[in-house]
Amino acid sequence: MLGLQKDEVKLVPHNPEWKQNFQLEKALLESLVGKHIDGIEHIGSTAIYGIKAKPM
Numbered sequence: 001m002l003g004l005q006k007d008e009v010k011l012v013p014h015n016p017e018w019k020q021n022f023q024l025e026k027a028l029l030e031s032l033v034g035k036h037i038d039g040i041e042h043i044g045s046t047a048i049y050g051i052k053a054k055p056m
Contacts, residue, residue: 011052018046018055 004010022042029040045053
């Protein structure tokens with residue numbers, strides 16, 4: 001799966017691009033289904049500034 005061995009977890013330093021990537025995806029989703037949803041949130045370790053995360 002995504003280049004990792006079975007039972008392997010990879011943590012990487014925080015990447016500021018994660019927030020930017022989320023904003024792009026959010027805008028795309030809102031343009032497609034925005035009137036049918038209440039909100040779109042960025043959750044998980046990649047949403048927390050400064051911590052290591054699993055970039056999956």
